[in-house]
Amino acid sequence: MNQQKSSSSTSLLPITPEIIRWSYDVFLSFRGEDVRKTFVDHLYVALQQKGINTFKDSEKLEKGNSISPGLMRAIEESRISLIIFSKNYANSRWCLDEVAKIMECKNVKGQIVIPVFYDVDPSTVRKQKSSFEEAFNNYEDCFKVQKWRGALEEAANLSGWDLPNTSNAHEAIVIKQIVEDIMARLGSQRHTKNGENLVGIESRMQKVYKMLGMGSGGVRFVGILGMSGVGKTTLARVIYDNIRSHFEGSCFLHEVRDRSAKQGLEHLQAILLSEILVMKDVNINNLYEGVNMQIQRLQYKKVLLVLDDVDHVDQLDVLARKREWFGHGSRVIITTKDKHLLVEHEVEKIYRMTTLNKDESLQLFKLYAFKKNRLMDEFRDVSAQIIRHCDGLPLALKVLGSFLYGRDLDEWTSEVERLEQIPEDRIVKKLELCFNRLNRIEQKILLDIVCFFIGKKKQSVTRILESFNFSPVIGIKVLMEKSLITVSQGRIQVHQLIQEMCWYIIRQEASDDPRRYSRLWLPHHISHVLAGDLGTEKIEGMSLNWAFAQEVNVSSAAFTQMSRLRFLSIQNKNVHQGPNFLPGELRWFNWHAYPSRSLPVSFQGEKLVGLKLKDSGIIQLWQGSKVLGKLKYINLSESRKLVRTPDFSGIPNLERLVLEGCVNLVEINFSVRDLRRLVLLNLKNCRNLKTLPKIIQLESLEVLILSGCLKLKKLSIIKEEMNRLSQVYLEGTGLRELPESIENFSGVTLINLSNCKDLENLPSSIFRLKRLRTLDLSGCSRLEELSDDLGLLVGLKELHCDDTAIRTLPSSISQLKNLKHLSLRGCKNALGLQVWTSLILSRLFGKGHNSMGLVFPNLSGLCSLTKLDISDCNISDGRILSNLGFLPSLEEVNLGKNNFVDIPSASINGLSRLKVVELVGCKRLEIFPELPSSIEEVYADECTSLRSTGIDQLSKYPMLYRVSLTQCHQLVKNEPDVAIIDSLWNHMLKVSKYSSLYMYTFVNSRIYNIYCMI
Structure with a gap:
């Protein structure tokens, strides 16, 4: 039976994801007195027999001139509308309202519309002739006429079924073909009913639909990425059920990870082919045979394939290795927890599944905890606690909601208290599968992050983990790819339930005995262990943060038994006694407000990599020279009692030395000059520091900060070229001059000399710094001129001379073709600015006129200047x-x-x-x-x-x-x-x-x- 083709529109329009809560598969629109007891009844029965949920209005409803709200909703909530046009169809205002609403849903929401021309020609409907014309003659006074006419014309132009012009148009045959057509559009199986429990699915579907590009050709692979329990499979299933009817074959291969392990990949190949080809008993003897069969049978077939919960690239290699395996227009959706797997397989589009927001979480929880979308007032507070605990994870919201359904408030409260100690078993086991698939080092990194580093900067965490030889660059990347951690604005974040899973693992390993935990993170556990000298060799790390308000007593021998302690961080001022002993395994030692005057004498620190004792009571770290071959980082900032630094000669690998705010520091040990690997030297606001070693040769130095060293009058002589140094901060120092050897700062891009009140001139050598991009001289109130060598700074982009005593600008400034920002704000004595008058007057009155007796440089060379500030410069003309x-x-x-x-x-x-x-x-x-x-x-x-x-x-x-x-x-x-x-x-x-x-x-x-x- 040929279908009537009255337009170029395709009959298989993609289902737009805006309509996903379908109540019906098909809506039947018809004129009851024409076809209700004949064609429509037979069609309705045939549809129902095939399991197609069809809306057919009751004969009792067809009264009056206005379509009912219930009928309107039925149209909106149907995937397909089938319009049966008969001779008297237009005699019913009800029918005309229906067709107008149907076409609105098609245009706005992508509903599929199929016209059936029962005993009327398509042109009659399209042009409203014959019986349709007679009907419309009675409607000319109705304001809806134009809307009805437009809807009829549009509907008649669609591809559908034209019975009068079809040979051998027996109703039984036509009905059979219509049902087959609808089944093809809907899919051979019943599709998922996107019911009320699919909270938050619509917005996520929209994003994946966009990635799928249903209207485009080619073969496209799309990944859905996310942690366990976040709803990847649910999203993939809903999408699959909504679009599968647009493909020649489809297969949703669920639980690939588990089934491949238990049944083998050959079995999954057989299922894939069986479902797509609608074949029984597909036998595959080996993977090679399966691959060949897939290529032969599917390469010309438009298919939809979902591979759910893939965890190894081998699975993709066997089931969907190449796009050439599938026909034009095919789509392959892969759900996984491992981003690298998708990247390795060259998946073009990856959607990272997000957890539910607060409102979505509440809605989903209510549906499982109360079986309705309403929250009982007495459960409001405890529900909020549970929702915070679930942190937007659908799995947790469903599990806990179902568990609490029908229980009283006391039981709810008891469950909340229990969850603080013991996470829900079903949730933990689901998440623990991801943990078990990590290698040993990756597991250690995850446990360390969860216990110590949530919310910390990724760069800092990497530095600490490197001290443990954990290879954190790749380790952190793997954890991110497997959706176990995220990095937001440079800081590491971990989902609440993954945190609880990790804590649960640590507790289980130690039989719930804090003394034997590998890591201590709870303040009351740490306080108990330190005060009672209860530590054991099992403890590898501990971190006490600011939140613990109680005073912590530290036994003098608190760390004696912690022979494996590698990480110690105490960020709490309520610890008033320092240790007499520190273990030799310690790699990273961070103690804010460390109370002792020095490190324990017995501490050799042979494995120490990082030492951070901010705001400490340290007077001197240690006496004499100490060999600390692995120490890379020292931070003693705000240690106000520190008078002099230790001897650095035994620390050849030191990379970062931070002494910012050590206001009583008067002496820097001369050995600092020989730290060949030092990258950062920060002496900011060391107000009493008067001198530096006379000569420095820090070949690896990248950042030098001496800001606020008020009594520092001279810089060291730079003995060797320091081409790695990029930033030099000297603002607010007492410098009177800079050494000529500053030209050895050959790689510097920024020099900040602002507010150096005693600085009177710059050495000519500073203008030989070819890489200098920013020079800030603001507030140098004694600086009266810039050398004509300024023009040598060809790479300079910013020059700040605000509030200086500069009286003229050198003519060479016009050579700064890369200068973007020039600021001379507040240069009231800047005569060089006043000579602009001379330039203008000379042009007005002749070259001989020069009232100021000066020549101002030509600014035309500053071709890149984007920002100029000459405010408050006393310009009067x-x-x-x-x-x-x-x-x-x-x-x-x-x-x-x-x-x-x-x-x-x-x-x-x-x-x-x-x-x-x-x-x-x-x-x-x-x-x-x-x-x-x-x-x-x-x-x-x-x-x-x-x-x-x-x-x-x-x-x-x-x-x-x-x-x-x-x-x-x-x-x-x-x-x-x-x-x-x-x-x-x-x-x-x-x-x-x-x-x-x-x-x-x-x-x-x-x-x-x-x-x-x-």
């Missing part, structure tokens, strides 16, 4: 600003707090990239300059003499969205400009490019407030 026109890349200019009356339009109007102009505090300014069309923001507050904005044609400024004119009192006296201001506000309200807009302006007694939220 606006004509000198004409030189701004030679800065083609300028985007921001600050001219505030100067004394000019006007600004030549040519100085700013020609700057085609200018976005921001600041004129705040220009109290003598009377008229705005003409602005370029690129302008976005104008700030002219406190321009008390401003009489005119100059913004008379707003169409010139399409990007303008912010203007601030507070305390511009003279503007109100000029009524035309007040009108322009009003127009300006209206103009900015129309700006839609920006997400938000705020404006506050006060002009005498008028207040303008504008809020524009897009």
